Amino acid sequence: MAAAEVSARDTILAIAVEMIDADGEAALRMADIAERAGVAVALISHHFGSREGLVSEAQLFRFRRQPFLDAARIEAAVMAIDDLESFRGLLHELTRDVVGLQRSVLRMERVTEIAATHGRPELRGKLMDANREVTDSIQHAVALAQRVGFVRRDLDARALALFVQAYAMGFVLADLDPNRPDDEALATVIDAVTAGLYAS
Structure with missing residues (x-):
């Protein structure tokens, strides 16, 4: 995985963790994360597979x-x-x-x-x-x-x-x-x- 891809993945994960910390898992929306990270929703899917995959990774980090x-x-x-x-x-x-x-x-x-x-x-x-x-x-x-x-x-x-x-x-x-x-x-x-x- 290229450094830029790792950085984008880490940014997406950090935003997801921040959103869950602030408002709980139910508030996590792929479109909101994509907008905050400045990436396409497809890139989130590429790294995490689905919203469920992203939630899982964020919960494990927490x-x-x-x-x-x-x-x-x-x-x-x-x-x-x-x-x-x-x-x-x-x-x-x-x-x-x-x-x-x-x-x-x-x-x-x-x-x-x-x-x-x-x-x-x-x-x-x-x-x-x-x-x-x-x-x-x-x-x-x-x-x-x-x-x-x-x-x-x-x-x-x-x-x-x-x-x-x-x-x-x-x-x-x-x-x-x-x-x-x-x-x-x-x-x-x-x-x-x-x-x-x-x-x-």
């Missing part, structure tokens, strides 16, 4: 987005710090970011991305692949923290990666609770639950 950033942040920090207390401080900060109400939109996005696979077996298969990639990246960060002696080595790195994702995404239930505790109360519970994960 699904991967934040977890990859979080995993990269942990990896970079583990490589930059050399003591357990600094690592604890990093996770203290990250926990407060993850449980914060400012992430509620991202959590709900992930729920809608998973829901979008209902009745779409091909998209479900692709989402399973994307989820594996996300879990791989978090597992890699956990394994690195285990190698340098910050996290207990007797715990399965992939199980930890899945646990971290489960609690982070599970806070969508707190977002829907009219009596939601404040962010610090939620983060303090996570601190208590995860205290046993650190190497001694």
Whole structure:
């Protein structure tokens, strides 16, 4: 694929992601995307096959987005710090970011991305692949923290990666609770639950 074609494809995908972020999947119209991207609808069909194909790719991009950033942040920090207390401080900060109400939109996005696979077996298969990639990246960060002696080595790195994702995404239930505790109360519970994960 020529560089110009890759660029056009990326532009189309970025616009589709932006439109879904703003107004949901139902608002996505091929003609609107073509107009904003300055391309013909036929080019969108060439790259994505159909509206369904474009929606699938956009939903997969949205699904991967934040977890990859979080995993990269942990990896970079583990490589930059050399003591357990600094690592604890990093996770203290990250926990407060993850449980914060400012992430509620991202959590709900992930729920809608998973829901979008209902009745779409091909998209479900692709989402399973994307989820594996996300879990791989978090597992890699956990394994690195285990190698340098910050996290207990007797715990399965992939199980930890899945646990971290489960609690982070599970806070969508707190977002829907009219009596939601404040962010610090939620983060303090996570601190208590995860205290046993650190190497001694």
